[in-house]
Amino acid sequence: MAAGLATWLPFARAAAVGWLPLAQQPLPPAPGVKASRGDEVLVVNVSGRRFETWKNTLDRYPDTLLGSSEKEFFYDADSGEYFFDRDPDMFRHVLNFYRTGRLHCPRQECIQAFDEELAFYGLVPELVGDCCLEEYRDRKKENAERLAEDEEAEQAGDGPALPAGSSLRQRLWRAFENPHTSTAALVFYYVTGFFIAVSVIANVVETIPCRGSARRSSREQPCGERFPQAFFCMDTACVLIFTGEYLLRLFAAPSRCRFLRSVMSLIDVVAILPYYIGLLVPKNDDVSGAFVTLRVFRVFRIFKFSRHSQGLRILGYTLKSCASELGFLLFSLTMAIIIFATVMFYAEKGTNKTNFTSIPAAFWYTIVTMTTLGYGDMVPSTIAGKIFGSICSLSGVLVIALPVPVIVSNFSRIYHQNQRADKRRAQQKVRLARIRLAKSGTTNAFLQYKQNGGLEDSGSGEEQALCVRNRSAFEQQHHHLLHCLEKTTPVGPGSLLSSCCPRRAKRRAIRLANSTASVSRGSMQELDMLAGLRRSHAPQSRSSLNAKPHDSLDLNCDSRDFVAAIISIPTPPANTPDESQPSSPGGGGRAGSTLRNSSLGTPCLFPETVKISSL
């Protein structure tokens, strides 16, 4: 837009000359305009690829990076060009925006990368032109959904780590929702599944006619009436289990109202209600008809399996999401049925002894014909009836075939989405492990640095040589930063290991502070204990360490390399991502580190070990 306006502005202002003779008041003076320097060609060098454009082109959009004075930050006076260290392929699109006024979205690039480039050059995503806007939005939404799923999966995947102190209710709910969290939940899950199956099978079996051993009555009875007691006991047991499960879920649900309204709880209620109503209703013939109808609802117990089967849930979700297509199918079918039934009725009216006694009676024929079932219990006999009957069957095929692909594609999409979610969860675990490994790498580097005497205040030549490994400038500065942090914060618990020389105690405390920083409070208590074996109370500050009595000197700890060697042994496989932040002592530790750090503690207590490791 601005491109067009800038070009036409002289036009519009010139045309104002037309108002001049009509103005009844003096017009305001024109704004002072700087002498136009004429147009010049700017060279923009993006990662080696040179783009040249008129300065006016870039000036069209003054609130972007290239249109404002911000680009002067990137100006290289030696070469006289603006240098940007960005993707040249993406820059092409950005520059075309200045030229044409429309921002197009590249089809084959990652949408995230494109967004980042836009953000860098100061363009808002709303500038994407209409031709590409829909696709841009779709891809962005897809990306966002995927990332949201990732986060969800991460949270769900971290399930096992329940916050300490969660109530029984929360634990119970968790056990219900994720049966794989504990064995008890898993057992419960399978038991309920078993009982659902038993209940359904019992319902089915009790209607099978079974012959009794003694042929007292020639009439065959269904099993339900032959063994009423057995079936009643089975039914009672199942219903008791289901009721118990329902009440437990109700108790554990974080939001009871929402749980009561959820589909699964409704199914549960419908599954167990008939039994209780049957108990309450007295067994007289008037009401037993209704009672029998109620027993039909027992079959809904089979839907309880949807908690156990993901496929069923997907199917249910698909049907819900295809509600409009299903509605359309139903509506069109109904219309067609009514039309054809009416036609068939009137076509067959003349025949005597015809089955088509009324239009509703013809509904049955129409449905059977349209779905191509063709039972043959009702057939037209007149010629007109046969003609319309054949039209009816042909149109039935069409009407039913139309919405079905939509439903199928919906199901396929949802199913694949689910598959993708599962796959992503598995990949997440691998990714997280890799991230942890990378983080531990940096921490280890810092430890190596320290043990090489990088933290030495007064370093001799050989110590410096030890320090200067192949560490990049960035690493050096990073480690220096961590060192400063340690110096700033009084790291108390790290100074527990009393059995170290006071001369080196300061340094050792720092080193140990770093390595024990990741230890949870539990393990630090242990170290306390270990340390306390030798002395009455553990010092809590470095200064007190320095002031320790010399009896703790009997450890041969004058060479820090020994202790350093000890320290470096246990730490290699890092436990937590927080190890690079030694400022948070006790943060994020896990129980596993207890063992390692106690091994850290013990060598200092036993001088023999020190000597051994110094070899």
Add this chain to the structure above:
Amino acid sequence: MNVRRVESISAQLEEASSTGDSVEDELEMATVRHRPEALELLEAQSKFTKKELQILYRGFKNECPSGVVNEETFKEIYSQFFPQGDSTTYAHFLFNAFDTDHNGAVSFEDFIKGLSILLRGTVQEKLNWAFNLYDINKDGYITKEEMLDIMKAIYDMMGKCTYPVLKEDAPRQHVETFFQEMDKNKDGVVTIDEFIESCQKDENIMRSMQLFENVI
């Protein structure tokens, strides 16, 4: 000013009108292309320098790759500049003023011709141009009706959100004032000489003629 090549496909179609509608529609989609005169020629005919012409043409070509502006585009441009009111009528009059050869399209030459007068022309030329604008039917006389149309168009551009709110007959009153000043012999029309004479006597107008000089 001669146009070198006006490849108006629709014009060719009018000759060969035997083909069906669909083919015509397809061919009409092909651009009407227009190439302007050589740079030197334009420079000689207008008061712009070569560099200015280059800048102007680049902007013009960027906006209208086909080389001509039709009335719809013209109206769109003006509606962007004057969003608060309805500028279509005034844009229509302006278009007719720019489109000197009345072929329904403003080419780059027309554009430059108009701008040259408005920005670099003498006072006489500018007044001449303004007269041409007001004289809707180009018969050499400005009647009260023509003036009223023009005035209404300008007031429409202002929109309704003025303060103080303009009265309904404000254009008419303005026209009356205008005719009182300009129409010397009170014959109900304003000729070009009356117009120029009256304007040259008015100091305000003379001063404001210098306003839009430094547009480029």
